[in-house]
Amino acid sequence: MNVLLTGGAGYIGSHMAVALAQAGHLPVVFDNFCNSKPSVMARLAALCGDALPFVEADVRDTAAVLRAITERRIEAVVHFAALKAVGESVAKPLLYFENNVGGLLSLLQAMQSTGCRQIVFSSSAVVYGDPSRVPISEDHAVGYTNAYAQTKLVGEQFLEALLQSDPSWRVAVLRYFNPVGAHPSGQIGEDPSGIPNNLVPYIAQVAVGRRDRLQVFGSDYATPDGTGVRDYIHIQDLVAGHLASLRVLGEQGSHLVNLGTGKGYSVMEVIGAYARASGRPIPYEMAPRRPGDVATVFTDPTRAQSLLGWQAQFGLDDMCRSSWHWQQQNPNGYP
Ligand code: NAD
Numbered sequence: 001m002n003v004l005l006t007g008g009a010g011y012i013g014s015h016m017a018v019a020l021a022q023a024g025h026l027p028v029v030f031d032n033f034c035n036s037k038p039s040v041m042a043r044l045a046a047l048c049g050d051a052l053p054f055v056e057a058d059v060r061d062t063a064a065v066l067r068a069i070t071e072r073r074i075e076a077v078v079h080f081a082a083l084k085a086v087g088e089s090v091a092k093p094l095l096y097f098e099n100n101v102g103g104l105l106s107l108l109q110a111m112q113s114t115g116c117r118q119i120v121f122s123s124s125a126v127v128y129g130d131p132s133r134v135p136i137s138e139d140h141a142v143g144y145t146n147a148y149a150q151t152k153l154v155g156e157q158f159l160e161a162l163l164q165s166d167p168s169w170r171v172a173v174l175r176y177f178n179p180v181g182a183h184p185s186g187q188i189g190e191d192p193s194g195i196p197n198n199l200v201p202y203i204a205q206v207a208v209g210r211r212d213r214l215q216v217f218g219s220d221y222a223t224p225d226g227t228g229v230r231d232y233i234h235i236q237d238l239v240a241g242h243l244a245s246l247r248v249l250g251e252q253g254s255h256l257v258n259l260g261t262g263k264g265y266s267v268m269e270v271i272g273a274y275a276r277a278s279g280r281p282i283p284y285e286m287a288p289r290r291p292g293d294v295a296t297v298f299t300d301p302t303r304a305q306s307l308l309g310w311q312a313q314f315g316l317d318d319m320c321r322s323s324w325h326w327q328q329q330n331p332n333g334y335p
């Protein structure tokens with residue numbers, strides 16, 4: 001299949017590009033580099049054995065998306081392109097509505113007029129807000145407490161309306177839990193710009209000496225050690241879930257699935273695993289809770305297993321070793 005990857009130069013998109021190429025598909029990367037670096041393309045070429053087709057453009061440019069779909073004979077789109085910083089979305093909601101909601105709308109309009117009707121949408125466990133029960137299955141109530149989450153929910157609603165209007169659409173909504181780690185080559189990985197918002201990239205920068213110490217946001221949660229519990233998923237498992245989703249999309253049609261391992265780890269457990277993986281101490285200090293954070297989030301992986309025939313293979317130690325492998329080889333991220 002020829003698959004358009006919007007946001008294909010980003011963290012998850014770049015790993016998906018390699019996975020698609022290795023599975024014999026043709027990934028076409030579409031990105032405006034607002035949160036990634038052009039040098040990722042050379043790494044992708046080296047890993048895929050050839051330069052990948054690439055379009056530098058904004059998804060809100062409907063004509064550019066339309067051209068890419070037509071010229072590259074695109075059969076399915078995986079829509080990663082979005083802004084994803086929760087705190088920034090609270091400060092700049094219009095930026096998030098414009099980029100994430102406007103971007104999806106533009107993409108769907110382009111797809112509608114070309115006849116390409118298969119889409120995989122990057123959603124997030126953030127749509128479950130502060131869950132009333134764990135493990136979280138897909139029928140758990142959804143809601144939002146920040147603009148980022150709102151853009152993901154609105155995106156899901158757009159897609160649902162479209163499906164109802166025209167059943168020839170095939171829509172996969174994938175709600176990711178916490179992706180971490182990198183490609184086994186260590187050539188591509190997560191390279192946040194500025195101060196990392198997320199736990200594992202922050203720990204990685206402490207381990208490699210770029211930052212002094214981690215702040216542990218909250219030690220008084222109702223969890224075994226008082227720190228927040230999350231469902232971390234290896235990026236290689238996550239992209240395998242996307243390949244399974246694309247296959248099911250073609251064979252059976254639309255679906256909505258959580259992608260996580262089904263197991264939760266606390267911040268302290270992640271610190272311990274990273275210290276083991278890197279062989280370095282991870283200095284940390286306890287800090288107040290981060291506004292908007294919740295105690296415990298992990299998925300019920302049942303639907304992913306039954307519907308996609310997929311389940312995560314890697315555990316926390318694998319994820320930390322993989323993150324460290326990338327970080328050690330690229331202490332300052334991509335050139
Ligand atoms: P990322 O920032 O690394 O990648 C996103 C890519 O999209 C970047 O390369 C960026 O330049 C590009 N982009 C953004 N807006 C664009 C636009 N208007 N036009 C063209 N390109 C644009 O993020 P990621 O971690 O790879 O996340 C991918 C998707 O998965 C996002 O939709 C994100 O919301 C979702 N998601 C991510 C996580 C996570 O923890 N990483 C969790 C849940 C959901």
Ligand code: UD1
Pocket residue numbers: 086087124125126148177178179197198199200202214215216217218227228229230267290291292293
């Ligand atoms: C965050 C986003 C969420 C996104 C997810 C995956 C928020 C509120 N939510 O979720 O929308 O889908 O990332 O990318 O930002 N922690 C620390 N110190 C740090 C960083 C994090 O103690 O420096 C703790 C957090 O309090 C949390 C855990 O580590 O308990 C995981 O945090 P993080 O990696 O940011 O992921 P989420 O909060 O789950």
